Amino acid sequence: xxxxxxxxxxxxxxxxxxxxxxxxxxxxxxxxxxxxxxxxxxxxxxxxxxxxxxxxxxxxxxxxxxxxxxxxxxxxxxxxxxxxxxxxxxxxxxxxxxxxxxxxxxxxxxxxxxxxxxxxxxxxxxxxxxxxxxxxxxxxxxxxxxxxxxxxxxxxxxxxxxxxxxxxxxxxxxxxxxxxxxxxxxxxxxxxxxxxxxxxxxxxxxxxxxxxxxxxxxxxxxxxxxxxxxxxxxxxxxxxxxxxxxxxxxxxxxxxxxxxxxxxxxxxxxxxxxxxxxxxxxxxxxxxxxxxxxxxxxxxxxxxxxxxxxxxxxxxxxxxxxxxx
Amino acid sequence: xxxxxxxxxxxxxxxxxxxxxxxxxxxxxxxxxxxxxxxxxxxxxxxxxxxxxxxxxxxxxxxxxxxxxxxxxxxxxxxxxxxxxxxxxxxxxxxxxxxxxxxxxxxxxxxxxxxxxxxxxxxxxxxxxxxxxxxxxxxxxxxxxxxxxxxxxxxxxxxxxxxxxxxxxxxxxxxxxxxxxxxxxxxxxxxxxxxxxxxxxxxxxxxxxxxxxxxxxxxxxxxxxxxxxxxxxxxxxxxxxxxxxxxxxxxxxxxxxxxxxxxxxxxxxxxxxxxxxxxxxxxxxxxxxxxxxxxxxxxxxxxxxxxxxxxxxxxxxxxxxxxxxxxxxxxxxxxxxxxxxxxxxx
Numbered sequence: 001x002x003x004x005x006x007x008x009x010x011x012x013x014x015x016x017x018x019x020x021x022x023x024x025x026x027x028x029x030x031x032x033x034x035x036x037x038x039x040x041x042x043x044x045x046x047x048x049x050x051x052x053x054x055x056x057x058x059x060x061x062x063x064x065x066x067x068x069x070x071x072x073x074x075x076x077x078x079x080x081x082x083x084x085x086x087x088x089x090x091x092x093x094x095x096x097x098x099x100x101x102x103x104x105x106x107x108x109x110x111x112x113x114x115x116x117x118x119x120x121x122x123x124x125x126x127x128x129x130x131x132x133x134x135x136x137x138x139x140x141x142x143x144x145x146x147x148x149x150x151x152x153x154x155x156x157x158x159x160x161x162x163x164x165x166x167x168x169x170x171x172x173x174x175x176x177x178x179x180x181x182x183x184x185x186x187x188x189x190x191x192x193x194x195x196x197x198x199x200x201x202x203x204x205x206x207x208x209x210x211x212x213x214x215x216x217x218x219x220x221x222x223x224x225x226x227x228x229x230x231x232x233x234x235x236x237x238x239x240x241x242x243x244x245x246x247x248x249x250x251x252x253x254x255x256x257x258x259x260x261x262x263x264x265x266x267x268x269x270x271x272x273x274x275x276x277x278x279x280x281x282x283x284x285x286x287x288x289x290x291x292x293x294x295x296x297x298x299x300x301x302x303x304x305x306x307x308x309x310x311x312x313x314x315x316x317x318x319x320x321x322x323x324x325x
Numbered sequence: 326x327x328x329x330x331x332x333x334x335x336x337x338x339x340x341x342x343x344x345x346x347x348x349x350x351x352x353x354x355x356x357x358x359x360x361x362x363x364x365x366x367x368x369x370x371x372x373x374x375x376x377x378x379x380x381x382x383x384x385x386x387x388x389x390x391x392x393x394x395x396x397x398x399x400x401x402x403x404x405x406x407x408x409x410x411x412x413x414x415x416x417x418x419x420x421x422x423x424x425x426x427x428x429x430x431x432x433x434x435x436x437x438x439x440x441x442x443x444x445x446x447x448x449x450x451x452x453x454x455x456x457x458x459x460x461x462x463x464x465x466x467x468x469x470x471x472x473x474x475x476x477x478x479x480x481x482x483x484x485x486x487x488x489x490x491x492x493x494x495x496x497x498x499x500x501x502x503x504x505x506x507x508x509x510x511x512x513x514x515x516x517x518x519x520x521x522x523x524x525x526x527x528x529x530x531x532x533x534x535x536x537x538x539x540x541x542x543x544x545x546x547x548x549x550x551x552x553x554x555x556x557x558x559x560x561x562x563x564x565x566x567x568x569x570x571x572x573x574x575x576x577x578x579x580x581x582x583x584x585x586x587x588x589x590x591x592x593x594x595x596x597x598x599x600x601x602x603x604x605x606x607x608x609x610x611x612x613x614x615x616x617x618x619x620x621x622x623x624x625x626x627x628x629x630x631x632x633x634x635x636x637x638x639x640x641x642x643x644x645x646x647x648x649x650x651x652x653x654x655x656x657x658x659x660x661x662x663x664x665x666x667x668x669x670x671x
Contacts, residue, residue: 048513049484157601187368188540192584192597199594214513217543221586221595240591258518260543262587264566265666267546272518 008075009176009208010037010060015069015079017055026067029055030232033069034289037176042202042209044223044240046216046255052232053212057178060210061094062087073176088122095169099181101161105153111164112149115139118172138171142197159190166197170205178210183218195222216259220244225295228252230275234289238296248298248308251275280304329356330534331380331502336393336403338375338384338558347605349375349388351558351613357502362528362535364545364566366581367555370602373538376555377504379403381419382411417447420500424507426487430479437463437475440494447498459497466493467523485516489523496527503528504536509544521547542585546570551638554578557603557613564639571666573659574633574641576618583658596656612644620645620653 015033018026030052037043047053058064060071062078071079078090095118098104105114115135118124125131136146142163153161162182169177179198183191199222201207213219219226220240227237228251236249247253254275261267280287285301292298292308300308338350350372357363365373378384380395382405395402397414405411423429431439441459444450450458456475463471466489479487488508495503505524509517525548528535537548545552546566553563554577562575573579582588583596600617603609612618615625622644624630633646645653654660 048515188542188581189368189584189598191586192589192595195586196594196597216514217585217587221589221591254515258514260514260517260541260547262542262546262570262582262585263662263665264546264549264570267543272522275515 006038008036009039009073010210011070011072011075012036012056012060013070013072015056015059015071016067017052017059017064018067028232030059032289033229033232033234035227035234035237037208037210039175039208040202040206041224042211042222044219044226045210045212045229046214046219046226047229048214048255050231051229053214053229054180055232056229057096057180057210057212060178061096062090091118092122092124092172093175095172095174095177097162097165097169097177097179097182100185101158101165102185104165105161107153109152110149111139111151111153114153114164115149115168115171118168122172124172134171135167138167141170141201142167157190158186159193162186162190162194163197166194166201170201174207176208176210178212180212181214182211184213184215191218198222216256217261228255233299234297235299236297238293242293242296246296246312248292248296248311249300250279327358330359330397331357332394332396333376334394334396336376336379336395337391338372338379338388339391340385340388342387345606348391349558349605350379351605351609352393353555353558353560355553355560355563357534357536359501359534360528360532361550362537362548364537364539364549364552365555366539366542366545366552368540368602370605371555372558373555374506377421377506377536377538380502380504381415381421382408383415383421416443416495416500417498418500419502419504420495420498421504421506422488422491422495422508424510426484426491426511429491430487432479434478435475436477436479436482436490440490440497443494443497462493462497463490466490466496466527467519468493484512485520488512488516488520492520492523492527496531496533499531500533502534502536504538506538507540508537510539510541517544524548542570542581543587554581557609558605559613559642561614561643562639562641564635564641567666568636568639571662572635572639573655574635574639574646575614575643576620576645576653577614578641579656579659580617582662583656585658588658588662596658612642622650 013034015030017030018028020026033056045053055064059066066079070077073090076086112135115138116131119131125134135149139146139148144163183194186194202209211219211223223240226240226243227234230251236252247256254273257273282301285303287299287301289297289299290305292305293312298308333353333355336350336353340347340349353376367373379390380402390403393403437459440462441455444455444458460471460475463474468474468486468489482490509520512520539545549566552566552569553560556577562578569578573582580598584598586595589595598617603613611627612625612629615621624644630642630644632640632642634640644650
């Protein structure tokens with residue numbers, strides 16, 4: 001589908017997030033981040049520990065304040081000071097799923113309360129009966145039995161608890177879900193179940209996902225487009241297959257080369273690339289966020305853009321392990 | 326093949342939990358050969374860590390070896406009782422690297438001192454000599470400015486650097502067997518690749534036998550010579566890394582490989598294993614995987630299968646390999662791995 005025809009659900013425009021220490025210069029966690037998320041797609045955001053990927057998610061749901069830039073939801077600005085009505089709409093329409101289902105559920109509350117907590121906050125139900133019906137439906141949607149509502153979180157396995165976490169988001173009837181490492185702390189066999197559940201829900205409810213992860217292999221499976229973030233800056237963004245078949249930025253290439261592939265023949269032969277930030281000479285020629293190919297963005301200066309364009313013409317030279325899979 | 330360096334036979338490990346008895350290892354047998362890298366894979370609770378903890382006396386206080394033997398250098402480790410006995414093995418002969426480098430180090434002690442401690446304890450060096458050796462080892466594990474790093478505290482190190490320090494401490498005693506229990510799970514992929522490389526180089530240099538415990542099959546493909554797959558306290562299949570990835574025979578191994586997103590086809594649902602692992606508090610009848618196994622035969626629910634030989638190095642514990650069993654085709658992902666393997670062979 002051509003991009004112009006697609007409806008933009010979320011837009012970030014030069015967003016900057018800072019954390020202030022004691023009297024020192026503020027720490028810039030996210031700088032000049034711009035991207036759009038289209039309705040109905042899964043947008044992957046990949047980066048290492050401390051790269052700012054979670055902070056971006058938190059800035060969208062208004063937990064972290066932005067220092068500069070704008071965030072739009074359906075064309076309406078949602079960062080900074082906004083009206084109460086819009087705040088309520090954002091709370092309802094944008095939901096989060098967290099990494100560790102062992103830590104993110106209130107141990108002392110029953111599932112019934114945990115799932116309907118969001119509804120209580122926005123008074124999103126007519127009467128007690130309506131609320132119960134909504135909880136039941138949310139639990140069924142994520143493959144749990146309605147009876148589970150009267151139980152406590154400790155009675156569930158990790159995979160079931162993550163389903164509770166998803167039910168809690170679904171009950172708000174969101175349009176946009178930020179899934180922050182939703183399967184990282186789960187066992188291999190459970191991961192597949194949760195990934196399948198997320199894609200079923202997307203199909204049935206037309207949800208849009210921001211999928212935050214450090215695991216490129218999972219992102220490749222689930223995301224339509226992927227952005228790679230390094231030290232608070234997005235260095236490359238492209239459709240998933242394009243990013244994996246022709247990564248341009250040296251950081252993306254290093255990251256891709258480091259991901260272990262479950263195939264001994266490939267894995268034992270592969271070359272790991274190391275990213276050295278000093279390979280960029282940005283002293284005079286400053287880097288810009290550039291669309292180098294249709295929908296393929298990269299952070300580069302003029303010299304690098306020329307070089308990357310050459311690479312796109314000669315894909316052989318890029319020879320990376322993912323092309324072999 | 327050489328004589329095994331460590332030989333586990335019919336090991337049964339039990340734990341007492343609030344009056345109930347849990348059987349964590351249900352008769353596992355395993356040989357470890359000198360200089361090789363063995364990966365033990367399986368879900369959490371399969372008994373991977375428990376199995377290796379019996380080799381250096383690190384079982385929790387409520388656990389014990391119920392029966393079976395662990396032969397190492399002519400001694401049966403399963404019969405060890407006192408801490409005194411274990412001190413002759415732990416660290417110096419069989420050492421362990423844990424998952425979380427944040428908690429493995431003493432935050433109040435200089436990093437260098439912590440390495441020096443092990444050297445003094447195990448190698449009989451003292452004072453300046455031990456310090457010099459500690460600095461050597463710090464640079465050996467790839468930490469620059471070893472001299473300066475010796476005088477720093479753990480909080481001044483990043484996660485990857487701390488894991489290097491932990492590895493430095495373990496190799497300081499030059500152990501025969503090094504057990505790495507999820508050594509890179511807490512680290513970023515780029516750091517993970519560096520740590521795996523470091524361990525591989527140290528192994529080449531020192532001739533250590535390596536055991537990796539991991540649930541990441543990508544890491545397994547990278548490091549292992551041989552693989553053992555565990556399920557519910559048993560080893561259910563083992564073979565060379567190529568045999569396990571390209572010609573697996575046990576339905577559980579099929580299921581594990583099929584559920585990997587790396588091998589999945591986009592837009593199609595991933596294979597997922599139905600149900601949950603069995604309750605180890607009760608006696609398991611028949612094959613432990615049978616209730617979750619779409620290919621389970623009637624006999625699976627009655628009698629546990631023995632090991633069937635696939636090749637001289639490859640064994641699997643499933644009735645499907647019995648000559649009387651019906652022929653079952655492996656799932657598509659496993660088949661595509663097989664055909665890919667053939668492509669490379671040409």
